[in-house]
Amino acid sequence: MNAWEETITLDHDDSDELCPIVSALEVIGTKWTFFILRELLLEGTRRFGDLLRAMDGISPKTLSVRLRELEDRGIVSRTVYAEVPPRVEYTLTELGKRLEGIFLELKRFGLLLEEK
Amino acid sequence: MNAWEETITLDHDDSDELCPIVSALEVIGTKWTFFILRELLLEGTRRFGDLLRAMDGISPKTLSVRLRELEDRGIVSRTVYAEVPPRVEYTLTELGKRLEGIFLELKRFGLLLEEK
DNA sequence: CTGGATCCAACGTGATACTG
DNA sequence: CAGTATCACGTTGGATCCAG
Secondary structure, eight states: OHHHHTTOOOOTTTOGGGOHHHHHHHHHSSTTHHHHHHHHHHHSSEEHHHHHHHSTTOOHHHHHHHHHHHHHTTSEEEEEEOOSSOEEEEEEOHHHHTTHHHHHHHHHHHHHHHTO | OHHHHTTOOOOTTTOGGGOHHHHHHHHHSSTTHHHHHHHHHHHSSEEHHHHHHHSTTOOHHHHHHHHHHHHHTTSEEEEEEOOSSOEEEEEEOHHHHTTHHHHHHHHHHHHHHHTO
16 A cells, blocks of 8 residues: 555645645546547547537537646647638647556546446 | 557447446546545545544535445445444445556646646 | 435536627 | 637535434
8 A cells, every 4th residue: 555655645625736636637527528638649639620529519618618728737739720711729748648547547447347 | 559549438429327437537536536535545444524524624415425426336335333323434345445546647647737 | 423404506518699 | 610708507515404
């Protein structure tokens, strides 16, 4: 249990923001975020409309909010091309690509859940 | 990117329940759940009141709801002792202990976020 | 002590329409 | 095409009170 002990960096009642696990959960814990990240991991670069169509059920508002959050956190990069019609491309940053390890662990655990 | 490809088991619009990653996120993505699991991982066995006091801010209702969810999913086991006053102890199941890998990955990523 | 019941406020999300 | 503005609703969590 030693590796686990090291994960404790802070009691939550001081400041949630300082706990790295909480920070990470804030990134991937929100609805739709996982699907956006999955899409970008699989496809590489995607445009706003691509993402909108790929994830049936998400509204343009929610998508734009999530993308902005991810951009602000340095997980997704946004590139605007000065064309007509406008073109904007989203792709994962190097930091964003590091999320793969988390998803693999989540999958491992999720499969255990299904065995029940 | 091959290991990642394997994580894709399903498009979300069929049924979220069948994607192991979504299932796993449902377990640990809810507010307070991480703190409950952390407490149990660190302390082993805890009583209702212990958890209530350890996590400043959580309401008894939310705690009982979370604990029941975790119990239903087979992550936490609940033991009732026929005493007066009543005593109920919570502890992680073997499945619950497998969450450690996820938390370690989350911490790894969370630390990268802080470097910004 | 454990935790269920109830009421309520806040937030996230969806639908839709509209602009640059 | 790529979003933003507005509105409304459902779900979640918090506060309290109370019961076994």
